Amino acid sequence: MPDANIRIPEEARDRLAAIASGEGLSLRAYLARLAETLLTPQERAERAEKARAALAEWNGYAPTATEQRELDSELDRRLSKVTGR
Structure with a gap:
């Protein structure tokens, strides 16, 4: 699956990265898991x-x-x- 670039404020990226790290995940893995758990x-x-x-x-x-x-x-x-x- 190809990757996509998403532009967000640094503060948001850093916060998401800290959350992901706290769960033992990379930011990429965390966002992929998050996308699978949310409903459209x-x-x-x-x-x-x-x-x-x-x-x-x-x-x-x-x-x-x-x-x-x-x-x-x-x-x-x-x-x-x-x-x-």
Whole structure:
């Protein structure tokens, strides 16, 4: 597999290199492993849809779009209260 060059700030590179070293890996190996463990936005959406379907099948939970917006707003309100934002 050919290598690719990615430009990032030195501070970010140094931090990632220190993390990789702490795990006994080269920066190259650490980034390759990291890429394999993270989900793309499409993969996250697919996984979320499967989870919603499983929840609906299990207990019938299926909020409408309006209910979902209200739940999201309530969660945002609670998070902002906790974080002070």
